[in-house]
Amino acid sequence: xxxxxxxxxxxxxxxxxxxxxxxxxxxxxxxxxxxxxxxxxxxxxxxxxxxxxxxxxxxxxxxxxxxxxxxxxxxxxxxxxxxxxxxxxxxxxxxxxxxxxxxxxxxxxxxxxxxxxxxxxxxxxxxxxxxxxxxxxxxxxxxxxxxxxxxxxxxxxxxxxxxxxxxxxxxxxxxxxxxxxxxxxxxxxxxxxxxxxxxxxxxxxxxxxxxxxxxxxxxxxxxxxxx
Amino acid sequence: xxxxxxxxxxxxxxxxxxxxxxxxxxxxxxxxxxxxxxxxxxxxxxxxxxxxxxxxxxxxx
Numbered sequence: 001x002x003x004x005x006x007x008x009x010x011x012x013x014x015x016x017x018x019x020x021x022x023x024x025x026x027x028x029x030x031x032x033x034x035x036x037x038x039x040x041x042x043x044x045x046x047x048x049x050x051x052x053x054x055x056x057x058x059x060x061x062x063x064x065x066x067x068x069x070x071x072x073x074x075x076x077x078x079x080x081x082x083x084x085x086x087x088x089x090x091x092x093x094x095x096x097x098x099x100x101x102x103x104x105x106x107x108x109x110x111x112x113x114x115x116x117x118x119x120x121x122x123x124x125x126x127x128x129x130x131x132x133x134x135x136x137x138x139x140x141x142x143x144x145x146x147x148x149x150x151x152x153x154x155x156x157x158x159x160x161x162x163x164x165x166x167x168x169x170x171x172x173x174x175x176x177x178x179x180x181x182x183x184x185x186x187x188x189x190x191x192x193x194x195x196x197x198x199x200x201x202x203x204x205x206x207x208x209x210x211x212x213x214x215x216x217x218x219x220x221x222x223x224x225x226x227x
Numbered sequence: 228x229x230x231x232x233x234x235x236x237x238x239x240x241x242x243x244x245x246x247x248x249x250x251x252x253x254x255x256x257x258x259x260x261x262x263x264x265x266x267x268x269x270x271x272x273x274x275x276x277x278x279x280x281x282x283x284x285x286x287x288x
Contacts, residue, residue: 036247217276
């Protein structure tokens with residue numbers, strides 16, 4: 001099953017890349033850099049999926065006290081952080097020619113930075129606790145609280161005055177780089193979202209398996225230490 | 228000059244291809260590094276698990 005997912009992920013990523021370069025038209029005002037948008041949004045989507053999954057796993061751990069949920073929670077945070085970093089860097093690269101700056105403390109960029117730092121702190125917190133049950137309990141509570149940064153980031157461009165374009169709904173009048181999606185652009189965008197969702201599922205599965213393996217090794221080491 | 232501001236004065240689509248290349252390099256580069264890191268960690272842990280099993284079996288004998 002996992003091999004099927006691996007192959008499907010690679011095939012769909014190749015197809016999505018083909019659509020971005022060969023099917024979607026070049027946006028007239030921004031030029032080729034607009035093509036980054038398809039995967040930039042998809043990466044942010046995967047990041048948020050990871051963080052929401054980790055919070056759900058945190059709730060499941062607190063209810064069941066089963067350590068497998070702790071493994072799932074960590075997997076979600078790790079993948080979320082990787083894809084959110086990709087989203088932040090690609091956004092910065094897009095902003096350079098469009099906003100004439102690599103970075104500005106716009107509400108979206110500020111909230112996404114807070115979110116990323118909150119999850120970096122989560123990893124540091126985990127590293128500071130040796131006892132597995134205690135680590136899982138603190139991690140679960142932290143993941144549930146940290147997930148509040150996801151809706152905050154998503155809604156920041158809808159609630160606050162911002163130069164960041166809004167994809168769903170109307171942009172702030174001061175937004176720079178907003179554009180109307182043509183049907184071909186919309187199809188490419190939707191295909192990219194589906195592709196990256198599948199990539200998330202595949203990586204999530206792999207990361208959970210890795211976490212289970214790490215837990216087995218840790219338990220075996222602890223057992224040997226007790227003897 | 229800002230590429231978009233330049234577009235107001237100069238007709239036509241701005242050349243932002245260098246930024247596009249940089250963007251896709253980041254996307255594919257980071258994804259590749261992450262997949263490789265998963266594979267490396269899995270190999271290291273599998274080896275460690277194997278070693279612990281061998282030690283356990285050796286002690287039983």
